[in-house]
Amino acid sequence: xxxxxxxxxxxxxxxxxxxxxxxxxxxxxxxxxxxxxxxxxxxxxxxxxxxxxxxxxxxxxxxxxxxxxxxxxxxxxxxxxxxxxxxxxxxxxxxxxxxxxxxxxxxxxxxxxxxxxxxxxxxxxxxxxxxxxxxxxxxxxxxxxxxxxxxxxxxxxxxxxxxxxxxxxxxxxxxxxxxxxxxxxxxxxxxxxxxxxxxxxxxxxxxxxxxxxxxxxxxxxxxxxxxxxxxxxxxxxxxxxx
Ligand code: OKV
Ligand code: MN
Numbered sequence: 001x002x003x004x005x006x007x008x009x010x011x012x013x014x015x016x017x018x019x020x021x022x023x024x025x026x027x028x029x030x031x032x033x034x035x036x037x038x039x040x041x042x043x044x045x046x047x048x049x050x051x052x053x054x055x056x057x058x059x060x061x062x063x064x065x066x067x068x069x070x071x072x073x074x075x076x077x078x079x080x081x082x083x084x085x086x087x088x089x090x091x092x093x094x095x096x097x098x099x100x101x102x103x104x105x106x107x108x109x110x111x112x113x114x115x116x117x118x119x120x121x122x123x124x125x126x127x128x129x130x131x132x133x134x135x136x137x138x139x140x141x142x143x144x145x146x147x148x149x150x151x152x153x154x155x156x157x158x159x160x161x162x163x164x165x166x167x168x169x170x171x172x173x174x175x176x177x178x179x180x181x182x183x184x185x186x187x188x189x190x191x192x193x194x195x196x197x198x199x200x201x202x203x204x205x206x207x208x209x210x211x212x213x214x215x216x217x218x219x220x221x222x223x224x225x226x227x228x229x230x231x232x233x234x235x236x237x238x239x240x241x242x
Contacts, residue, residue, distance in 0.1 A: 003105060004030060005226035007039035007078065007114065007194025008218035013055055014044075017240045021223045023058065025238060026066045029225075036071060037103075038094075039194045039216060040078025040114030045157065047149040048142050049087035060092050067093030076100075078195065079116040079125075082133065083142070102186050106230040111188040115195030115215070118174035118182070122167065172196070179213060180206055192216070192226065192233075199224050199235050 011019050030036045042059070067073050073094040077084060089096050100113035119125060131137060141149060164172070173196055183191055183204065189211030191204075199217030203210065214233055217224030223238035 001106070001229055002033050003035050003037065003228045004033045005037045005039060005112075005192055005216055005228065006219075006224065007216045008041045008197055008224075010041055010044040010080065010218065010220070011055060011059060012044035013053075018219050018223075019055060019058065021219065021238060021240050023062045024241070025223060025225070026062045029238075030066055030073075031069050031071055033071060036066070036073045037112060037192075038073065038075045039112060039192070040076050040116075041080045041194065042075070042078070043081040043084075045153055046081035046083045047153045048083055048146065049085045049091075051146055051149075060088070063092035063094055074103075076112060076114055078114045079129065083138065100182070100186075102188060105190075105228055108190065109186075109188050110190045110192060111183060111186045113191075113193050115174065115193035118178050118193065119172060119195070120175045120178045121171045121173075124163070173198070180204065183211060183213075190214070194218075201233075201235065 006025075009018055009022055011022065026036070063073060073092070074097050075084065075089070075094045076097045076099065084096070086096070088094075097112075099117065100111060102109050102111050104110075116125070116129065132141075141152070144152075179191065183189070183206045189206060189209050191211070191213045193213070194216040196215060197218040197220075198215055200215050202213040202215070204213050205211070214226060214235070216226055217235065217237075222240060225236050225238055227234050227236055
């Protein structure tokens with residue numbers, strides 16, 4: 001009886017070792033689990049479900065095989081793959097979840113999200129986010145030819161890289177007050193998220209109750225996996241094979 005959580009794999013053609021590790025994980029480990037939650041940034045970029053690249057095909061085939069075995073796979077969008085849509089969900093059998101939601105984990109309510117919405121000190125990012133999450137803007141973008149969407153994506157990514165290099169680490173982390181507010185609003189004492197690439201278990205106090213905020217790690221050097229059982233939660237790593 002285990003539930004697995006992962007995020008921030010940032011799959012791309014540049015790093016086939018990450019894709020290999022993920023495909024092994026969903027083929028060999030995830031089939032033994034009760035469920036798999038992917039909390040965003042599975043892909044480094046996503047410009048529409050109609051972008052058929054060999055990488056996308058491999059990942060979709062792997063996910064479909066997993067869901068066909070009866071393992072529920074839940075997905076929350078990250079800041080990079082927020083355009084993953086109904087077609088991808090249909091092709092893979094995964095279930096798309098809203099931006100944040102409370103799930104019942106072995107009789108305990110747990111709040112899950114990607115984590116970018118907690119970085120409220122990064123005003124430039126939150127403004128950009130509001131624009132690209134606007135449904136009319138997304139509708140327009142998705143009507144552009146793939147080549148144009150790809151160009152816009154490349155432009156935005158290179159611009160963001162140089163912009164982020166100037167941002168402080170503080171600004172790119174979560175804001176504690178935002179964490180406490182959302183946990184209090186949702187009435188939970190466990191929050192699980194990714195995005196910051198700082199895997200850790202933080203103790204928090206929400207409305208006088210002790211709680212935890214578990215941060216998932218990225219898959220840059222190894223696969224970061226949160227394994228949850230009725231006994232508790234443990235952050236683990238899966239080594240890349242050579
Ligand atoms: C994903 C990020 C690029 C950060 C563009 C409307 C717009 C969607 C989009 C284009 C970019 C996703 C979909 C990508 C994440 C970046 C750069 C920074 C901080 C529009 C709707 F603008 F044209 F209207 N995009 N792509 N960034 O390349 O995957 O998360 S992306
Ligand atoms: Mn992210």
